Amino acid sequence: MSIIKPFRGYLPPSEIAGKVSSPPYDVLSSDEAREMAQNNPDSFLRIIKPQIDYMPDSEPCGDSLHQHAAENLRDFIRSGKLEQDHDLCFYLYQIIMGNHTQTGIMAAVSVNEYNKGYIKKHEFTRPDKEDDRSRHIEITNANTGPVFLTFRNDGEFQKQIEAINNQTADIFFQADDQTINKLWRISIPEDQKSLSSYFQSIPTLYIADGHHRAASASRVQKIRQDSNPLHRGDELYNFFLAVIFPHNEMQILDYNRVVKDLNGLTDDQLLESIKSNFLLTPNPSPLAPDSPHTYSMFLNEKWYRMEAKEHIISDDPVEGLDASILQNHILTSILDIDNPRTNKRIDFVGGIRGLEELERRCSLDAKVAFALHPVSIYDLLAVADACKVMPPKSTWFEPKLRSGLVVRLLD
DSSP states (O other): OOOEEOBOOEEOOGGGHHHHOBOOGGGSOHHHHHHHTTTOTTOTHHHHSGGGGSOGGGOOOHHHHHHHHHHHHHHHHHTTSSEEOSSOBEEEEEEEETTEEEEEEEEEEEHHHHHTTSEEOOSOOOHHHHHHHHHHHHHHTEEOSOEEEEEOOOSHHHHHHHHHHTSOOSEEEEOTTSOEEEEEEEOOHHHHHHHHHHHHTOOOEEEEEOHHHHHHHHHHHHHHHHTOTTOOSOSGGGEEEEEEEEGGGOOEEOEEEEESOOTTOOHHHHHHHHTTTEEEEEESSOOOOOSTTEEEEEETTEEEEEEEOGGGOOSSTTTTSHHHHHIIIIIITTTOOOOTTTOTTEEEEEGGGOHHHHHHHHHHTOSEEEEEOOOOHHHHHHHHHTTOOOOTTOOEESSOOOBSSOBEEOO
């Protein structure tokens, strides 16, 4: 059973929604965010990346930075850049990127269900990132960005939202990343009841992106529950902001690797070492991997196609992933990168940047690059159902959800 609740969101007026909304906090560096918001005082980056209000060498850190975010959030509300809805609402959110469209429900989702494992994970979280997000939520008293969830769609979801989706959207704009964003308020009690009932029939939700936001919401719930002798369980801190999309509308791109050196090997020695576990053939031009267990490698200005040999392919939901095969049979065993989370010799490049980015990196600060076939949504669900985690940087979801379209306060 998946419990979702309507809430009174804070939304930008429709005429400035495109100026207010921003990419999520974790896809931009401080310098990139500073440049993006340079001529836009309405950008929500001033709340989720508040360091942009300071010169690069004078940024505050820790709680001081989050307090500045809270001040900016209060200013956005006071000045009317964010306005609270009068009625409890669900929100239908549609984002279009090129030929891809995905439509989901924005709602308050139960922290207790996350704590009990009904909202499943596929990634580890880092304590330092949890610390930072928890303090951001506590000090701003808000969910400033949604957790990106999915569920196994039986086809009924489209029937639930069809009538709403055919209405004129309350918010409609094209963002700076060229995505088309639409938002509808769902305020009619009968519609809300129908959606709530439908999601109660969904046994499991899955985190696609936003593991640190979900973990931090759990931390904040415990802090506030422990300090509230009258805790009932229905307080706003018992829920977190999420957008829930059907699994068949999810788009996962490749997440590629660049390595800074060859661990003392020559090019020929690396190629010979790879051949024991992979079929290796030259590619005359850059070609993305065309199927699972195939890879494209860029080495010394040449492209190669690699195909994993049968004896290293596993039926295990984690060990059988292309990222695991690459990690176990090249990155660890040949290039001596045992922990990609902490090893400074490896970096990760989202597939949205294309194969030319791998070529560029190899001309600058890397010796070899590996392009992977995208993980399927079914791979992700299988790993989460097995209560396991994927290797680091296995999934790159596109399009990225906009922040600042709906904000949810915790009291």
